[in-house]
Amino acid sequence: MTTVAAPRRRADATRNRALIVAAAREAFVEYGAMAPLDEIARRAGVGNATLYRNFADRRALIHQVSLAVIDRIVAHAHAATAEEPDSFAALSRFVHAAADERIGALCSLLSGTIDPNDPELADARAEMKQATDDLVLRAQADGLLRADIGAGDIVVAVSQLTRPLPGTACLDLDRLVHRHLQLLLDGLRAAAPSTLPGCAVTLEDLTQRA
Known part of the structure; x- marks a missing residue:
């Protein structure tokens, strides 16, 4: 027994x-x-x-949750790449899946609560960066994604759309996230007529500013 x-x-x-x-x-x-x-x-x-x-404590739990969310986002990126023959469709699928992980709401877990230089976390973030960059570069190489944006632009947009708004009156806006994400994705297509101010944001830019 x-x-x-x-x-x-x-x-x-x-x-x-x-x-x-x-x-x-x-x-x-x-x-x-x-x-x-x-x-x-x-x-x-x-x-x-x-x-x-x-x-043992809150920091250990936050550390593990952060790793779990990053692992899930990487898995979404790999699945989208493997299963979607159209590179823009793969990017779109990944963006919606990342939104479902509520990365904007979880940003605070990676700032001030745990050590961002932790080797395990650094490795996980590097893997997430590579997976996201690959999706963006593939869609741009196929001429489907506008060339004047970077992976950082997409991460910022998804983070902003999934960050809780202050006040109880805004709690029901979660149901609009995917609608607004689709509007964002339509604006990212290569045929978009507008010219963006500034320059493309990379994930390295976001790390440096953090």
Whole structure:
């Protein structure tokens, strides 16, 4: 029985950890980085002791949530590239999927709460940067995406559209995010007639300013 129970305990621990990370992501979107840990445990369906057994403190939990969100965004980018033969369709699919991850709401997790130079986090962000750049460059090489924008422009736009607005009266605007994203994507097509002020923003520009 011992040989059966040990894998069962490991499976339960893995499941509980995944539930905590998922619940924390939702709570951080709703409340910000200071979301009550008791509320996160409640949403995950575990006790406070289980939460602290997996994550020693808030910083450890935020670190793991950040990695999980980045991993999911990278997975969206790879799936879009592999499954969409049209490069602009792949970029559009990725943009909508990234919006569903609420990256704008989670930006605060990466600023001031955890160490941005953490090696694990730095590697994950580098992978996300490469995946995003690849989508943009592919669409531009195919002549489908306007040449005067960079991956940073897209990340800023998605972040702004998915950042919670102040005040309770604006809470129902989430349902409009994908509508406005589509308007944004239409403006990114190569045939767009306008001339953008300034210059294309790269992801390196965003890192330097942060």
